[in-house]
Amino acid sequence: MPNKSERQALRAQRTRDQVVQAALTVFALKGYTAASMDDVALAAGCSKGGLYHHFPQKSAVLTAVVERLIRIDALLPPFTATTGESALPAAAFGRVLVEIWAEAGRSEELRAQLRAGYEACLDRTLMDRSRPGSGLAEILRIGTLIQLLTRNDPASASEAAVRLGIAA
Numbered sequence: 117m118p119n120k121s122e123r124q125a126l127r128a129q130r131t132r133d134q135v136v137q138a139a140l141t142v143f144a145l146k147g148y149t150a151a152s153m154d155d156v157a158l159a160a161g162c163s164k165g166g167l168y169h170h171f172p173q174k175s176a177v178l179t180a181v182v183e184r185l186i187r188i189d190a191l192l193p194p195f196t197a198t199t200g201e202s203a204l205p206a207a208a209f210g211r212v213l214v215e216i217w218a219e220a221g222r223s224e225e226l227r228a229q230l231r232a233g234y235e236a237c238l239d240r241t242l243m244d245r246s247r248p249g250s251g252l253a254e255i256l257r258i259g260t261l262i263q264l265l266t267r268n269d270p271a272s273a274s275e276a277a278v279r280l281g282i283a284a
Contacts, residue, residue, distance in 0.1 A: 139160075149219075
């Protein structure tokens with residue numbers, strides 16, 4: 117039986133997970149810029165105070181969303197393998213990624229976080245040849261995304277959407 121502090125830590129982690137899931141949904145529906153912390157709190161079923169306890173600002177929520185996408189390997193299409201864990205349709209992942217790339221144009225920290233996620237994806241792709249899409253085209257696509265995030269000029273969400281394969 118977990119003690120009181122372990123139970124509190126588990127409850128806090130569940131709340132954080134609910135907020136991140138709610139934020140994924142809200143960002144997919146409204147976009148990151150148009151979404152408010154009130155929208156996220158309402159979707160998560162928690163108070164605004166509870167939300168701000170775990171995430172002091174909206175950018176912290178976005179950071180946690182990106183962490184989740186990296187963890188579930190949802191930075192690149194196809195997103196079919198990841199939709200079950202996050203309960204989002206595949207198209208919603210594309211919308212969220214475009215929103216993340218748009219915000220990355222304004223945030224060096226977010227660009228660095230995405231770059232690290234894509235570098236990890238590249239490493240997995242290079243190591244696991246049996247993985248679908250592990251061919252040269254996939255490696256070049258990931259490399260291009262990393263390059264977009266490494267350049268000194270702001271990242272272009274539309275260019276990234278094309279490179280991700282979620283826009284024409």
